[in-house]
Amino acid sequence: MRVRITEYLDIDLERELWCCNRCGGDLISAREPYKRGCLLHERDPREIHKPISDHPVFNYSFDPDWVRIIEFYCPHCGVMVENEYLPPGHPLTNDIQPDIDALKRKHAGGGTS
Amino acid sequence: MTSLKDQIKLHEGLVYDRHAYGKGPGWDPELIVEKAAEPSPIEKEGYDLLSDVELEIFYHKMLTIVEEAREVWQNLSISDIILAGDMSTAIFTPSGDLAVASTGIHFHALLNYAQSKFILKYYRDDPTVGLNEGDIFFFNNPLAGSTHAPDMFTAMPVFHEGELVAWAEVGGHQGDCGSVSPGGFNPYATSRFEEGFHMAGVKIGENFRIRKDMLDYLCGSVRNPFVFAVELRSRVATCLRMRDRILREVERRGPAAVSGGLRRLIDRSSELASDRLRQINDGVYRSILFNDTIGAEKGLVRIPVTVIKEGGEMTILVQGVSPPNGKGPVHATWHLVRASQAVYLFAYFFRGLMPNVGLFEPLTFLIEGPSVANSPEDVAHTEGTIISAAVVQSFHIIGSKMLFDSPFRENVSAPFSRNMVALVFYGSNLFGYRATGITSTGNGAGQGARFDGDGEHSTGFYWASMTDAGEVEEFDARYPFTIVARGLLGTDYHGFGMYRGGSALIEVSMAYPNPVVMTSWGTSDVISHNPGLFGGYWGPPNPRLTITKNDALKLMAEGALPELTHHSLAAERRLGGEYAFESSSVNPKEFEIGDVFLCDTGSGGGYGDVLERDPEAVMTDVREGMISAAVASRVYKVVYDEETLRVDHAGTEALREEERQARIARGKSFDDFIGGWLTQKPKEHLLIYYGDWPDPRVPGYDKPFWGEHD
Incomplete structure (x- = not known):
């Protein structure tokens, strides 16, 4: 049975796996951070947010000295599962750690979420 | 089985469940961190007097009173910020807990209890102050429970035949407070002594009238005395209108039914909040934001949020925060961070439930201090809302991730x-x-x-x-x-x-x-x-x-x-x-x-x-x-x-498929990515006020994910 946890992530409860909601591909154990099962790419934020003014610093875009974008892709279909805006080198965010045992108990009767 | 909450490891030598400062003249942080008080005798007496149906009708009556009060204040006001609705009107239990709040700034209503509880504990029986019918109290001191000095609160006890049955209270952004900078905000302040006057539960009126000497003192302390005087009178008039309406309800239902009913509304909200929490997946959720200034100077500041949801309870942990810097006004207080979460909780997470302090009863707040989120006594505070709002933003992201697989996806x-x-x-x-x-x-x-x-x-x-x-x-x-x-x-x-x-x-x-x-x-x-x-x-x-x-x-x-x-x-x-x-x-x-x-x-x-x-x-x-x-x-x-x-x-579609394939081609596996990523670091001049890199409280932190303190 699969439970949809986010826009792009399901958990297969029997196999205890994070899966892509779009293509169904397996990512990694549901007891691990799903980000370990993704492909990661670091971006200069100005690639997405082009500076609006011509000022070198205060231009309505992000300063790459302060922040970078990390994009997390499904390795099977390339959908962007999530992103993070972090200072360069800052540890990543383990943003969702579901209690898998509690989730299994909740869905023990079967059905879909 | 170890509970999720038991897995939290707090750093030694720091405080989490209380303020990073102690008791002082006019403030007692121990009172501020308490959850809803034990019901007073009159609250107990009237707790069960209303049936469930009568309680619902009573709630709507009380809501009508605070919403009318909101209109009264807006009609009397000449301050744009109040006219636009940046304020709150609320009714509190005799014990001083928020029971009914109007629309507007809910988090203001969640701060006002601080002055009522302080007055009840320290001034009620003090012969030089006392607590009597017709008294008017005023506070804006962030150490005593306010947001920052420009936010000002007025409270009036409601008595019936000599017995305290409720409090009528209002709060809103007033602006100028005699700070070094006009308007109350001073980005260059380095201590609270540069941020204007700080009053904590001061009796500014008796017999339903503002004392002339107090009015002159306050107006003489600000740059906009005319506006200030009109606003203060508007606040008092608003409290008076609420008092009149509450007393009519007392005459109709009896004082105990009103006091007990107010208390029961809090407990009802608490039960409903727990019920909603039980419908949401258990787990640990995280989000993090950074600030780029401490006030006058640029500098990276870290504000991480971890939420542990288990059964009908939720713990909000703000740990690994940058330390206080004493160089600017971007310092929040424990109570400000807690109260600010009403911005998200009341409008989204608990949408549809009665907005009062009961919604906070199933929640535990652990806010690391001393830090920019739980600051010590003498730092400047005026822009502490930057920090508390950053916690709200992260809580909003976390809440959306919690609610997606729940009956409440509409709030995502x-x-x-x-x-x-x-x-x-x-x-x-x-x-x-x-x-x-x-x-x-x-x-x-x-x-x-x-x-x-x-x-x-x-x-x-x-x-x-x-x-x-x-x-x-x-x-x-x-x-x-x-x-x-x-x-x-x-x-x-x-x-x-x-x-x-x-x-x-x-x-x-x-x-x-x-x-x-x-x-x-x-x-x-x-x-x-x-x-x-x-x-x-x-x-x-x-x-x-x-x-x-x-x-x-x-x-x-x-x-x-x-x-x-x-x-x-x-x-x-x-x-x-x-x-x-x-x-x-x-x-x-x-x-x-x-x-x-x-x-x-x-x-x-x-x-x-x-x-x-x-x-x-x-x-x-x-x-x-x-x-x-x-x-x-x-x-x-x-x-x-x-x-x-x-x-x-x-x-x-062809171009998008091409881009998806390009992502797969350029994306690195976690193991290939993380080593190179973690060797990077912001330039040293950006980290002056950050604390240790990357975890301000854990020297040498080298794990790929933050917040793992095993």
Whole structure:
């Protein structure tokens, strides 16, 4: 049975796996951070947010000295599962750690979420 | 089995469940961190007097009272910030806990209990103060439970035949408080002693009247005495109206039924909050934001949030926060961080439940101190809302991740925009009296994108969604400036995604008809506090722009003023003049007649992968000026005819598939990525106020994910 946890992530409860909601591909154990099962790419934020003014610093875009974008892709279909805006080198965010045992108990009767 | 909550490891030598400062004259933080008080004898006596049906009717009666009071205050007020709804009116139990709150700033109502409880414990039986019918109390001291000194609160006990049956209380942003900077905000303050007067539960009136000596003292301490006096009288009149209405209910139902009923409303909210929590998946959830300033100086500041949800309870852990710096006013207090969460909880997470302190009963707050989130006593506090709002933004992201797989998915969204650049003006207005304060343009924040649609434009105030952004004519009359243009257009100035963030209301104002003094403060010059959700990109940063020595007045006289939007000024410089793009935190400066200012709160973050946005919606964005043609093709990967804006659907799908394959090709596995990533570090001059890198409290932290303290 699969439970949809986010826009792009399901958990297969029997196999205890994070899966892509779009293509169904397996990512990694549901007891691990799903980000370990993704492909990661670091971006200069100005690639997405082009500076609006011509000022070198205060231009309505992000300063790459302060922040970078990390994009997390499904390795099977390339959908962007999530992103993070972090200072360069800052540890990543383990943003969702579901209690898998509690989730299994909740869905023990079967059905879909 | 170890509970999730038991896995929390707090750092030794720091405090989490209380303030980082102790008791002082007029404040007792032990009272502030307490949950709802034990019911008083009259609350116990009346607890079961109302049936469930009568309780529901009673609640709506009480709600009518506070909503009427809100209208009373707005009708009496001459302060734009109150007219726009940045305030609260509320009824408290005899024990001093919030039972019924009007729409407006709920978190203000969640702070007012501090003064009632202090008065009950320390002043009620003190022969030099006492607590009597007709008393009027006032407080604004952040150490005693206020937000910051410019937010001011008034309380009136409600007695019936000598017995305390309730409290009627109001709170709102007043503005000038005698701070070094006009309007109360001082980005250069390094201690609370530069932030104006601090009053804590002071009795300013007796027998239902404000004491003349106290009124003179207060008005003599601020730059806008006329406005201040009118506002204070409006507050007292509002409390009086609530008192009258409460007493009618007392006469109808009896004092015990009213006091007990108020208390039962709190317990009912608590039960409903726990019920809702039990319907949400257990787990540990995290989100993190950073700030780029401590006030006058730039510097990276870390604000991480961890939420542990288990059964009917939830713990909010703010750990690994940058230490206090004593160099600026960006310091929050324990109670401010807690109360601020009502912004998200009441409007989204617990939407539909009675907004009172009962919704906080199943929650435990652990806020690390001393830190910028739980500051020590003597630091400056005025911009502590930057920190507490950052916690709210992260909580909003976390809450959306919790609610997606729940019966409450309708509440899933990216947060409201909160990239504040607050312009604080001081000068003479059209009526000829001195006025100072921030504009209500911040009330037109852009909504974050939702799970099923784009964020709405100019939806409301970040702190209180049920507000408006004020009338231009009111601004022109009451403030020492004139609004030249207001609109939504900020091209490429929101978060992109499957659903895009909403645009903030953008205001272009001018020093006119007199010169003005203006200072400003803000949150997001080179980073952002407007996150996206599930792969949506963020709303971009929001520095300050002023245009001096410009030709606006000349063009207006000629009837040739161009359309003034964010894009036409920041990108195209359609006005002639000297453009100053700079940090939002700037000391007071005098501006000449005709000088122009740009003001907004940035725009909401996006939701979902940009490659999943309906190409026709992308064309609508181009047509409406929300995005440029470059973003349509470069970010959204839409193929279209540049003249007709007709979408080539087959070409778009092919280009998007090409991009998905390009992502797979350029993406690295976690193990290949993380080693190189963790060797990077921001430049040292950005980390002066950060603490240890990357975890301010754990020297040498080297794990790939933050918050793992095993």
